[in-house]
Amino acid sequence: MLDDQGNLSIDFLAGMTIFMIALIWISTMVPGLLITLQGKTIDYDAVAYRTGAILVEDPGWPASPPWDNLNDLQKGDIQRFGLSITKDTPNVLSLHKINRFFCSTAFSYPSDYQSRLIFSNFQYLFNISLSTFDRTINESLGDVKPDGYGHIRRYIKIKYPSNTTILAPNYLNSGVSGGLSDNTTTHVFSVQLNCTQLIWDETNVAYQINPLTEQIMVNISNLNNACIFNPCPPNLISLSSIKIYRQNPSQPFGQVREYLSSDPQFNVYIDGSNTPLPALDPPSVNVNNNVSVIFSPGFFFGMASDSSQMYVNYTFTLANPDNFFNNTFTTPYHYDYNPVRVTQPLLKEGVLEVAVW
Amino acid sequence: MVNSDGQLFTIEGISAGLIMLLTAYIVVNTTSIYTPGDTHISDMQLEQLGSDALRLMNTPNTSATSAESSLQKIIINNDTAQFSNTFLWFCNSTTSGTNDNLQFTADLYYRDKNTNSVNKIHLTQTRNLIGGEHPVRVTEWVHLNSNGQVPVNNREQAVLVEVLLWRD
Numbered sequence: 221m222l223d224d225q226g227n228l229s230i231d232f233l234a235g236m237t238i239f240m241i242a243l244i245w246i247s248t249m250v251p252g253l254l255i256t257l258q259g260k261t262i263d264y265d266a267v268a269y270r271t272g273a274i275l276v277e278d279p280g281w282p283a284s285p286p287w288d289n290l291n292d293l294q295k296g297d298i299q300r301f302g303l304s305i306t307k308d309t310p311n312v313l314s315l316h317k318i319n320r321f322f323c324s325t326a327f328s329y330p331s332d333y334q335s336r337l338i339f340s341n342f343q344y345l346f347n348i349s350l351s352t353f354d355r356t357i358n359e360s361l362g363d364v365k366p367d368g369y370g371h372i373r374r375y376i377k378i379k380y381p382s383n384t385t386i387l388a389p390n391y392l393n394s395g396v397s398g399g400l401s402d403n404t405t406t407h408v409f410s411v412q413l414n415c416t417q418l419i420w421d422e423t424n425v426a427y428q429i430n431p432l433t434e435q436i437m438v439n440i441s442n443l444n445n446a447c448i449f450n451p452c453p454p455n456l457i458s459l460s461s462i463k464i465y466r467q468n469p470s471q472p473f474g475q476v477r478e479y480l481s482s483d484p485q486f487n488v489y490i491d492g493s494n495t496p497l498p499a500l501d502p503p504s505v506n507v508n509n510n511v512s513v514i515f516s517p518g519f520f521f522g523m524a525s526d527s528s529q530m531y532v533n534y535t536f537t538l539a540n541p542d543n544f545f546n547n548t549f550t551t552p553y554h555y556d557y558n559p560v561r562v563t564q565p566l567l568k569e570g571v572l573e574v575a576v577w
Numbered sequence: 578m579v580n581s582d583g584q585l586f587t588i589e590g591i592s593a594g595l596i597m598l599l600t601a602y603i604v605v606n607t608t609s610i611y612t613p614g615d616t617h618i619s620d621m622q623l624e625q626l627g628s629d630a631l632r633l634m635n636t637p638n639t640s641a642t643s644a645e646s647s648l649q650k651i652i653i654n655n656d657t658a659q660f661s662n663t664f665l666w667f668c669n670s671t672t673s674g675t676n677d678n679l680q681f682t683a684d685l686y687y688r689d690k691n692t693n694s695v696n697k698i699h700l701t702q703t704r705n706l707i708g709g710e711h712p713v714r715v716t717e718w719v720h721l722n723s724n725g726q727v728p729v730n731n732r733e734q735a736v737l738v739e740v741l742l743w744r745d
Contacts, residue, residue: 236592240595240596240599243599243603244599244603247603265618265622266618269621269622269625272625310632311629311632311633311636312636349672349673350672351672351673353666353670358672360672360673371622372622372625373622373625373626373671374625374629375626375629375630375633375667375670376629376633377633377636377638422640424640426636427639427640557640564639564640565639565640566638566639567636567637567638567639568638569633569667571670571671571672572672573671573672
């Protein structure tokens, strides 16, 4: 007996085939639909790892001049944050880059950091903290960490820049052959930055003194003990000018800058004051004991090269003629790799943590 | 006598089998992509910690022309206690909160010039590595240019520090 029980109709097969094709096609899209939900834990760790690697192993972009030399108005030119000194020195970070990176007045969390560090369409939140083992630096930015987040911890060394302290009584004018400027009222002291020697005598940038990219600090102290009869009489010493001169192989020796007023990259501090000297043009400024000059990273970048010799000339005026702090008739004070004269760059250990969620 | 018993069940069985195979394929395909990364992330984090610690121990804090790194000094003086203190100081430090608690065992490999063979010296460890642990391996080449207590023929050479690192 013939009947149609058990026969599978063509309609059913066609419908089933279409259904299966559709099911497979949709199923292949499921991971994409769930990636923001299911893949979070793993994705967070990957983003944290990448962020940590950028911060610790990359100098950032632009590299020349470095991004940390750009001021707040130029922050739109910064394409990528990175704290390393150069790409050849992973884990050795620049102190100035760290200070700029954690500056809350210059950069807003999270928008400025998401576009220059996290690099993702997904709006990750994060917390980045950095501290030295001796806790002299303890910086943090971002939100409070929730329960579940991706994480990476990196160990670092921070390069502290060089500085020099010049004891004025060690550089008196007396005793100079011929006494050309003994007992005069105007005295000039010169500090030399030989960029060629500084950059090529030490090729390891972790220990290099590089005036083009790093802070240079010159402290002159004990000025009130630099007279014939010490201490110097009150109101005797005035600072008249601080001028920068340049000598290049292809250019004549000449003045390139003078301290006229406070500048973000060129600041003068008198007698231990915490605020920069507002102006020095004219009159001269009374000094009792100390003059500190800080050239921020990048100050010399536009005016010097690795073949330049830069001179910082201080002119002091005295109310009465006297022997005083003066090296006009000897040699300039060399800012170099002699640890007796200059406190050399120093690396300090620390830890950096990145949490992403 | 002709009937259709069997024909019905065969076709249904094949259809059901195909559906089950496809379902199994889709399920496996959608869930397996997370597995590899998940198992390696903790290893990667630990490797990075150990690698950073050894690298920084091998970086002097002052000018490299005159100063030796703490790792160079440790090997030259065979100061295993200092190695343990310094390595754990790096590996366990955090920016805030409680410190980490990592375990390690460290060895030193060098070439013996007399026998032209590579030998191993056990440096130090926090405790024995047992079967259930899951350590990661990190290494650092150290350049030695001065004489020391290490039995390495008192000559300029490179030695390899190997650390197995794990979390309790």
